[in-house]
Amino acid sequence: WRRPWIRACSKGKKGLKRKATAEEPQEAAVAENGAMESGVQPPKAAAFPPGFSISEIKNKQRRHLMFTRWKQQQRKEKLAIKKKLKKEREALGDKAPPKPIPKTIDNQRVYDETVVDPNDEEVAYDEATDEFASYFNRQTSPKILITTSDRPHGRTVRLCEQLSTVIPNSHVYYRRGLALKKIIPQCISRDFTDLIVINEDRKTPNGLILSHLPSGPTAHFKMSSVRLRKEIKRRGKDPTEHVPEIILNNFTTRLGHSVGRMFASLFPHNPQFIGRQVATFHNQRDYIFFRFHRYIFKSEKKVGIQELGPRFTLKLRSLQKGTFDSKYGEYEWIHK
Amino acid sequence: MAAAGARWNHVWVGTETGILKGVNLQRKQAANFTAAGQPRREEAVSALCWGAGGETQILVGCADKTVRYFSTEEGRFQGHRHCPGGEGTFRGLAQVDGTLITCVDSGIVRVWRDNDKETSSDPLLELSVGPGVCRMRQDPARPHVVATGGKENALKVWDLQGSEEPVFRAKNVRNDWLDLRVPIWDQDIQFLPGSQKLVTCTGYRQVRVYDPASPQRRPVLEATYGEYPLTAMTLTPEGNSVIVGNTHGQLAEIDLRQGRLLGCLKGLAGSVRGLQCHPSKPLLASCGLDRVLRVHRIRNPRGLEHKVYLKSQLNCLLLSGRDNWEDEPQEPQEAKQVSPEDTETDELWASLEAAAKRKLPDSEPPPGAVQPRRRKKQRPGSTST
Numbered sequence: 117w118r119r120p121w122i123r124a125c126s127k128g129k130k131g132l133k134r135k136a137t138a139e140e141p142q143e144a145a146v147a148e149n150g151a152m153e154s155g156v157q158p159p160k161a162a163a164f165p166p167g168f169s170i171s172e173i174k175n176k177q178r179r180h181l182m183f184t185r186w187k188q189q190q191r192k193e194k195l196a197i198k199k200k201l202k203k204e205r206e207a208l209g210d211k212a213p214p215k216p217i218p219k220t221i222d223n224q225r226v227y228d229e230t231v232v233d234p235n236d237e238e239v240a241y242d243e244a245t246d247e248f249a250s251y252f253n254r255q256t257s258p259k260i261l262i263t264t265s266d267r268p269h270g271r272t273v274r275l276c277e278q279l280s281t282v283i284p285n286s287h288v289y290y291r292r293g294l295a296l297k298k299i300i301p302q303c304i305s306r307d308f309t310d311l312i313v314i315n316e317d318r319k320t321p322n323g324l325i326l327s328h329l330p331s332g333p334t335a336h337f338k339m340s341s342v343r344l345r346k347e348i349k350r351r352g353k354d355p356t357e358h359v360p361e362i363i364l365n366n367f368t369t370r371l372g373h374s375v376g377r378m379f380a381s382l383f384p385h386n387p388q389f390i391g392r393q394v395a396t397f398h399n400q401r402d403y404i405f406f407r408f409h410r411y412i413f414k415s416e417k418k419v420g421i422q423e424l425g426p427r428f429t430l431k432l433r434s435l436q437k438g439t440f441d442s443k444y445g446e447y448e449w450i451h452k
Numbered sequence: 453m454a455a456a457g458a459r460w461n462h463v464w465v466g467t468e469t470g471i472l473k474g475v476n477l478q479r480k481q482a483a484n485f486t487a488a489g490q491p492r493r494e495e496a497v498s499a500l501c502w503g504a505g506g507e508t509q510i511l512v513g514c515a516d517k518t519v520r521y522f523s524t525e526e527g528r529f530q531g532h533r534h535c536p537g538g539e540g541t542f543r544g545l546a547q548v549d550g551t552l553i554t555c556v557d558s559g560i561v562r563v564w565r566d567n568d569k570e571t572s573s574d575p576l577l578e579l580s581v582g583p584g585v586c587r588m589r590q591d592p593a594r595p596h597v598v599a600t601g602g603k604e605n606a607l608k609v610w611d612l613q614g615s616e617e618p619v620f621r622a623k624n625v626r627n628d629w630l631d632l633r634v635p636i637w638d639q640d641i642q643f644l645p646g647s648q649k650l651v652t653c654t655g656y657r658q659v660r661v662y663d664p665a666s667p668q669r670r671p672v673l674e675a676t677y678g679e680y681p682l683t684a685m686t687l688t689p690e691g692n693s694v695i696v697g698n699t700h701g702q703l704a705e706i707d708l709r710q711g712r713l714l715g716c717l718k719g720l721a722g723s724v725r726g727l728q729c730h731p732s733k734p735l736l737a738s739c740g741l742d743r744v745l746r747v748h749r750i751r752n753p754r755g756l757e758h759k760v761y762l763k764s765q766l767n768c769l770l771l772s773g774r775d776n777w778e779d780e781p782q783e784p785q786e787a788k789q790v791s792p793e794d795t796e797t798d799e800l801w802a803s804l805e806a807a808a809k810r811k812l813p814d815s816e817p818p819p820g821a822v823q824p825r826r827r828k829k830q831r832p833g834s835t836s837t
Contacts, residue, residue: 229761230743238484238491238763242469245493370743370763437723437741444655444681446699446723448741448765 221401230369239370243377247332251309251381258382260286261303262312266293269319274344276314278426282395282408283382284359286312296325296440304329310382311440314339324430326378327440333448334440335378337404337430344426352410352422358391359384360408366399371449375404375432393424404430458483458527462772463737464510465726465745466497467764472512472522475745477758478778487520487529491764495520499545500770504566507772511552513542519552537562537575543602544588548595551576553612555588555600563612577612581605591643599650601638607652609664620664625671640685642694644708651708653696655681659706675711677704686727686736688750695736695750697724703738705750717748719756726769733777739766 170186173179205212217223232239243249250256260283264272268291280286296313303311308329315323321342327334345351362383367376379397392412398405408425435449436442461474461483469491475482487495495514503509503521510522512529519542520532533552540557547553552564559582562575581588585602597619601607607622625634637655644651649672650662657678660671680698687694693707693714701720706713722742729736734750735757743765747758 236763238469238471241491242764245469444699446683446741447701448722450700450721452701452718452721 228369230371232368232370232373239373243373246374246377247328247330248377248381250330252377254385256309257384258285258309259307260310260312260382261299261308262286262288262314263291263299264313264321265315266291268314268316271319271342271344272314272316272321275321275342275426275428278345279312279314281355282360282425284357284384300327300329300439321428325440326382328378328381329439331438333374333378334436334438334445335375336433336436336442338433340429340431342426342428345424348423348425348427350423352424355393355408355410355424356391358388358393359386360391360393360395361387361389363394363396363398365397367397371432371435372399374435374448395425402431404432406430458485459508459524461524462777463745463747464500464524464770464772465739465762465766466500466512466768467491467762467766468496469493469764470495470497470514471764472497472500472510473762474524474527475760475762477747477760480758480760482760482762483527485522485527485529487532496541497767498541499543500768501545501547502770503547504550507774510770511545511547513545513554515541517542517556519545519554533564535562535564537578543585544590544598544600546588546590546595546598548590548612553588553590553598555581555585555598557583557585559583559585559600559602559605561588561598561600561610579610579612579616581608581610586637586639587641589641589643593643593645599641599643601641601652603637603655604635605638606636607638607641607650607662609650620662621669622662622671623669625674637681639681639683640696642685642687644687645691651685651687651694653682653685653694655683657682657698659685659694659696659711661708673708673711675706675713677706677713678702684724684727684738686729688729689732689734695727695729697727697738697740699723701740701742703727703736703748715754717750717754717756719746719748719759720744725765725767728769728771730771731773732775735771737769737771739769741765745769 170179170182173182251258262276262280262283264276268276276288280288300311310329311325311327313325314321315325317323322339324337324339325334326337345354360383362380364376364379367373376397383395393408393410396405396407396409398407406428407423408427409421409423411419411421413419432449433451434447436445437448438445457476458474460476460478462477463475465473465475467473470486470493471491472485473482474485494516495518497512498515499513501511503511508523508525510524512520512522514520517536518532518534521530522528523530535552535554538556538558538560542554543557544555545553547566550566552566553561554564555561559580561579561581563577564575565573581600582602582605584605585600587602588598588600591597591599596612597609598612599607599609606624608618609620611619624636628634635656638652639655640653642651643649644661648663648665650664651659652662653659657676657680659675659677659682661673663672666672677696678698678700680700680702682696682698684697685694688705692709693705695703695705695717697703697720701722701724703717703720703724704713705715705717717736720738720740720742722740724738724740726739727736729750734752736748736750737745738748739745743762745760745762745766746756749755749757
């Protein structure tokens with residue numbers, strides 16, 4: 117006794133068409149023996165008991181066959197619906213309703229109430245008197261110290277060198293196993309404004325700690341997708357000593373404002389447009405993409421860009437109030 | 453408008469920019485109150501406490517060593533008082549019998565006479581508690597008893613009416629298993645109701661219970677939680693457990709009978725600066741550096757009730773302990789309208805009103821009915837007009 121619906125599909129569609137005539141008498145014979153109620157019809161319309169799913173078929177080949185048949189049917193139906201809609205739209209002509217906007221992750225996002233309103237006085241006061249106020253009031257100019265975790269490997273060292281060419285007025289120092297808490301008072305006494313520590317794991321840089329020095333917040337980022345200069349295709353010549361322009365994209369929430377200001381305070385105020393260099397921090401879905409380009413205006417509206425310099429993505433792990441103190445410091449925001 | 457409804461605010465929060473925010477959870481509104489009309493970072497609020505006479509007055513301790521008086525009935529600051537002495541911000545503020553008790557970072561505790569708020573007379577009493585104070589708390593049952601503790605400053609209980617020596621001075625625990633001295637860092641203190649016991653939470657992740665009534669000066673119970681310093685603590689309504697918060701925004705309920713963790717509360721993303729439980733309802737208000745005020749329900753079921761984004765970093769909070777969470781309808785305004793001097797004009801108006809009512813019986817609703825005021829849901833953090 118064999119279940120008639122399996123026999124109906126076992127030969128495949130081509131097989132069924134070829135052997136339809138041959139099979140029918142066989143099936144009829146089988147039907148007399150086996151269950152009558154399952155409708156032994158021509159192979160196309162096989163009746164399945166309710167609650168049957170293709171995944172219950174134990175035989176892989178037959179299961180695959182059933183699945184491909186089902187998929188082709190679904191595709192056909194979808195195409196038919198699309199065609200019908202298109203016809204209807206053409207028939208209506210001008211009166212057709214506007215095309216619906218496709219749903220994207222950015223469209224479907226829940227409104228974030230922490231997005232900063234540009235006219236907000238409270239936030240404006242907060243920013244005017246926070247730790248970066250002295251930079252934004254042009255009272256201090258940045259001086260950066262770049263270092264790594266202990267015993268860095270080649271990639272990390274090269275990344276530090278390249279970063280120091282990108283960020284003006286920055287100095288790279290070798291970390292000789294010194295504790296950050298001891299480095300920080302020394303930096304403050306030598307008038308450094310920011311400290312960047314590139315953390316390394318298994319010969320690749322994977323973390324970045326950015327600490328604003330006199331008393332400022334410390335941001336800890338996860339760094340990924342690091343590309344050094346020689347790994348960037350179609351790149352331009354090495355960056356010059358000109359001060360680059362900065363682009364900060366999508367730092368809209370209150371936390372984004374704090375982080376954006378941290379990045380802005382790394383670079384001196386007056387960009388030298390002669391150098392035509394620009395550093396971009398683009399925030400999208402909480403990932404910050406860093407790129408360094410040289411641009412040239414070919415005409416009024418056409419721009420050409422060459423990517424120079426290193427490229428990496430950052431994701432904020434925590435923002436700590438005060439200089440680096442991961443054990444006893446108070447955190448303003450932690451990724452949870 | 454916000455000033456008129458200020459008495460119905462459920463939570464009062466002090467910020468680092470000097471703004472006192474009143475949050476009404478029923479209407480989902482937050483209003484800003486500043487003494488000078490502009491936020492000022494020099495007036496960063498470091499301590500809040502209820503003033504005399506129920507919950508009608510709030511004492512706001514600012515970073516410039518002034519204590520400002522805020523009236524919730526009128527919704528504005530009434531006066532301020534300069535409380536000099538010592539260095540650092542206020543770590544504790546309390547009021548008893550018309551006197552004001554202040555404690556600053558450097559350990560000077562002063563008791564001031566609470567007359568005509570503008571005069572800064574000499575303090576009635578001054579105590580030196582020791583440097584590095586993190587908290588001074590007043591015993592709600594015995595208002596003249598305060599406890600102080602801080603970084604390398606052991607817990608001491610002082611009786612302000614008694615002698616200059618502390619009533620109870622805690623002793624440090626024994627040296628640890630490496631025979632090293634265990635450091636002290638008492639971040640928050642609470643008095644347990646119904647007995648003389650105190651609970652402290654430390655920056656070294658410990659929660660300790662002390663009993664001055666027992667001969668032992670060392671802690672009676674010690675429990676540890678988490679990996680980060682505990683910054684704030686509050687007692688739950690039943691009095692058997694405390695809820696602590698740490699610098700990572702983790703809130704945990706710890707049972708004081710066994711010293712075990714009962715459960716955690718999720719949601720905070722920044723360091724917890726202020727915690728307070730409601731005296732009868734299972735509600736917990738928490739505020740922190742992530743600029744959001746959260747109200748959690750502690751049991752059946754444990755979870756977040758309200759979340760309000762307030763744009764500045766929040767330093768301390770006061771939760772109203774009243775039982776009815778609803779606003780009172782416009783009764784106070786109607787009560788004010790009747791004044792004894794206008795009886796003649798009242799009779800005149802009464803006769804006119806009666807005539808008007810005879811003509812148009814259906815136009816007006818009866819005056820005594822509660823008119824529900826439908827307000828548009830305003831965004832929290834809107835400034836008061």
